[in-house]
Amino acid sequence: xxxxxxxxxxxxxxxxxxxxxxxxxxxxxxxxxxxxxxxxxxxxxxxxxxxxxxxxxxxxxxxxxxxxxxxxxxxxxxxxxxxxxxxxxxxxxxxxxxxxxxxxxxxxxxxxxxxxxxxxxxxxxxxxxxxxxxxxxxxxxxxxxxxxxxxxxxxxxxxxxxxxxxxxxxxxxxxxxxxxxxxxxxxxxxxxxxxxxxxxxxxxxxxxxxxxxxxxxxxxxxxxxxxxxxxxxxxxxxxxxxxxxxxxxxxxxxxxxxxxxxxxxxxxxxxxxxxxxxxxxxxxxxxxxxxxxxxxxxxxxxxxxxxxxxxxxxxxxxxxxxxxxxxxxxxxxxxxxxxxxxxxxxxxxxxxxxxxxxxxxxxxxxxxxxxxxxxxxxxxxxxxxxxxxxxxxxxxxxxxxxxxxxxxxxxxxxxxxxxxxxxxxxxxxxxxxxxxxxxxxxxxxxxxxxxxxxxxxxxxxxxxxxxxxxxxxxxxxxxxxxxxxxxxxxxxxxxxxxxxxxxxxxxxxxxxxxxxxxxxxxxxxxxxxxxxxxxxxxxxxxxxxxxxxxxxxxxxxxxxxxxxxxxxxxxxxxxxxxxxxxxxxxxxxxxxxxxxxxxxxxxxxxxxxxxxxxxxxxxxxxxxxxxxxxxxxxxxxxxxxxxxxxxxxxxxxxxxxxxxxxxxxxxxxxxxxxxxxxx
Numbered sequence: 001x002x003x004x005x006x007x008x009x010x011x012x013x014x015x016x017x018x019x020x021x022x023x024x025x026x027x028x029x030x031x032x033x034x035x036x037x038x039x040x041x042x043x044x045x046x047x048x049x050x051x052x053x054x055x056x057x058x059x060x061x062x063x064x065x066x067x068x069x070x071x072x073x074x075x076x077x078x079x080x081x082x083x084x085x086x087x088x089x090x091x092x093x094x095x096x097x098x099x100x101x102x103x104x105x106x107x108x109x110x111x112x113x114x115x116x117x118x119x120x121x122x123x124x125x126x127x128x129x130x131x132x133x134x135x136x137x138x139x140x141x142x143x144x145x146x147x148x149x150x151x152x153x154x155x156x157x158x159x160x161x162x163x164x165x166x167x168x169x170x171x172x173x174x175x176x177x178x179x180x181x182x183x184x185x186x187x188x189x190x191x192x193x194x195x196x197x198x199x200x201x202x203x204x205x206x207x208x209x210x211x212x213x214x215x216x217x218x219x220x221x222x223x224x225x226x227x228x229x230x231x232x233x234x235x236x237x238x239x240x241x242x243x244x245x246x247x248x249x250x251x252x253x254x255x256x257x258x259x260x261x262x263x264x265x266x267x268x269x270x271x272x273x274x275x276x277x278x279x280x281x282x283x284x285x286x287x288x289x290x291x292x293x294x295x296x297x298x299x300x301x302x303x304x305x306x307x308x309x310x311x312x313x314x315x316x317x318x319x320x321x322x323x324x325x326x327x328x329x330x331x332x333x334x335x336x337x338x339x340x341x342x343x344x345x346x347x348x349x350x351x352x353x354x355x356x357x358x359x360x361x362x363x364x365x366x367x368x369x370x371x372x373x374x375x376x377x378x379x380x381x382x383x384x385x386x387x388x389x390x391x392x393x394x395x396x397x398x399x400x401x402x403x404x405x406x407x408x409x410x411x412x413x414x415x416x417x418x419x420x421x422x423x424x425x426x427x428x429x430x431x432x433x434x435x436x437x438x439x440x441x442x443x444x445x446x447x448x449x450x451x452x453x454x455x456x457x458x459x460x461x462x463x464x465x466x467x468x469x470x471x472x473x474x475x476x477x478x479x480x481x482x483x484x485x486x487x488x489x490x491x492x493x494x495x496x497x498x499x500x501x502x503x504x505x506x507x508x509x510x511x512x513x514x515x516x517x518x519x520x521x522x523x524x525x526x527x528x529x530x531x532x533x534x535x536x537x538x539x540x541x542x543x544x545x546x547x548x549x550x551x552x553x554x555x556x557x558x559x560x561x562x563x564x565x566x567x568x569x570x571x572x573x574x575x576x577x578x579x580x581x582x583x584x585x586x587x588x589x590x591x592x593x594x595x596x597x598x599x600x601x602x603x604x605x606x607x608x609x610x611x612x613x614x615x616x617x618x619x620x621x622x623x624x625x626x627x628x629x630x631x632x633x634x635x636x637x638x639x640x641x642x643x644x645x646x647x648x649x650x651x652x653x654x655x656x657x658x659x660x661x662x663x664x665x666x667x668x669x670x671x672x673x674x675x676x677x678x679x
Contacts, residue, residue: 066353087116155185308513343567343582420546445494
């Protein structure tokens with residue numbers, strides 16, 4: 001049964017889509033507060049994106065951005081013209097914040113394509129926040145405390161012990177006498193005179209108290225079962241200049257005290273955070289109720305967790321500071337800057353966040369889902385080029401050899417997107433991984449003595465006469481002949497790529513998962529699981545000259561045939577291109593399984609043998625079943641919930657209809673499967 005829309009500032013919204021735990025009257029606005037808010041937000045619904053300027057944004061923030069700028073409004077049914085999002089810097093910790101981070105947050109938000117209604121900072125509200133703290137003291141709802149960390153922790157342990165026994169009493173598993181026997185928290189300054197706290201708080205503001213001498217605490221509820229209600233700290237002394245306010249203040253408010261107040265002052269309709277803040281719901285509304293301020297709606301969503309990825313800001317900072325990464329823009333980093341340098345685009349990241357959604361169930365997202373979105377978008381913007389990562393010279397012999405050129409499509413099947421010319425000369429380049437000194441058999445496509453091999457964009461196959469090797473046994477020169485096919489002779493399977501003689505120098509950087517373990521547990525020595533092969537560099541590669549179209553400007557994408565999607569790195573400078581691999585070409589889940597979870601360290605020969613085994617497996621799968629369990633993982637990482645009568649998927653795993661372009665793509669794959677299916 002459909003739920004009727006709720007009026008919000010004159011706009012009907014589907015409020016049930018962002019409903020969360022109800023904690024009672026503290027959440028309820030008075031008629032006066034509601035009228036004031038509706039007047040301020042007439043005709044709009046407002047959210048906020050409030051990162052701390054103490055690090056760079058990462059892919060988890062991309063999900064938060066998508067939620068606050070797009071998905072929340074979509075769920076609520078808010079029309080585009082009525083959507084507003086505030087970009088707020090939560091700058092309450094001057095010791096960890098800097099202008100560098102502030103500038104990076106501005107730049108990353110803009111690059112992701114989001115345009116805020118306005119930009120604000122917590123620090124601009126410091127005067128109001130201080131005066132509100134004074135108000136709480138006057139209401140006997142806050143006090144200056146001199147307990148040290150050990151004393152505070154002892155009180156919290158007492159409160160926890162009482163909460164544990166209290167729950168047992170309620171369940172009939174303990175007696176009231178057991179609870180009465182437990183000592184309560186005993187802060188000696190909790191009930192000090194109001195005037196005394198007012199004077200001491202003013203002393204704190206004037207810098208007359210040392211950093212560890214005093215804090216301002218909220219007089220909440222030690223008998224609550226929620227630890228966030230155990231007299232939170234609202235202010236502490238810090239003799240550190242602030243990036244925005246300079247040395248004006250030496251007392252700084254905490255996040256728990258400020259974010260609810262500023263949400264109210266900025267007339268936020270939906271304060272959206274992640275689930276670890278769900279138990280702060282009571283303290284959020286306690287502060288607003290105590291100050292009689294407008295109460296926004298609060299919604300908590302699950303954090304973004306991705307396989308082989310670490311999103312802890314503390315750990316990411318350690319990766320940079322300890323030299324594991326070259327910087328926050330290292331392409332292995334999950335930061336927005338790192339992902340951008342690796343070749344991910346705003347469209348890829350936003351489509352990924354849309355597909356992940358913003359539910360409340362914690363889950364681990366397969367990295368391959370992000371890679372799939374990258375392939376889908378980059379396929380249409382990445383012209384094809386050939387490259388040799390470890391070039392080996394190939395010399396064509398024979399008196400009849402003639403140089404020939406051919407115009408080839410930049411995008412297969414799309415002649416309107418242009419062509420580029422490749423020329424076969426007597427000497428060209430091939431990749432060392434495609435060369436063998438002995439024929440490994442018919443199922444492996446390579447250049448080996450006596451083997452007949454098809455070459456990309458060449459009509460005649462190559463027949464290898466001999467392979468010269470160096471002292472270490474590594475191939476250095478291949479001698480071959482181009483031989484026309486005899487009448488009725490079938491062209492050999494496979495098409496080895498190569499580079500023309502005029503190929504340009506390049507450095508190729510192949511990136512893999514940052515960690516070797518998909519999911520890092522809390523007790524893991526996480527640094528021990530760093531992947532030593534997360535970056536493999538080929539400094540002396542060659543690439544088809546057409547890759548230079550557009551010059552050395554960073555950010556251009558190309559697809560290196562057989563090897564993956566690449567982007568031009570900012571390190572590129574004439575005469576050498578630097579290419580970062582964004583993702584490999586689509587890799588079947590079955591291939592990954594055969595590789596034991598990844599291909600790091602596998603030889604090209606082993607990979608080709610695995611592909612041959614997979615091909616045999618595919619022959620037994622009916623086309624109508626290829627996109628259904630248990631076979632779907634062999635063909636794609638995507639999962640589906642609905643199919644047409646031919647077995648073609650029509651909806652993704654979440655039930656969302658598939659775009660026509662995606663359905664068309666799967667239809668082509670189904671036709672290919674029909675040709676190889678043998679029953």
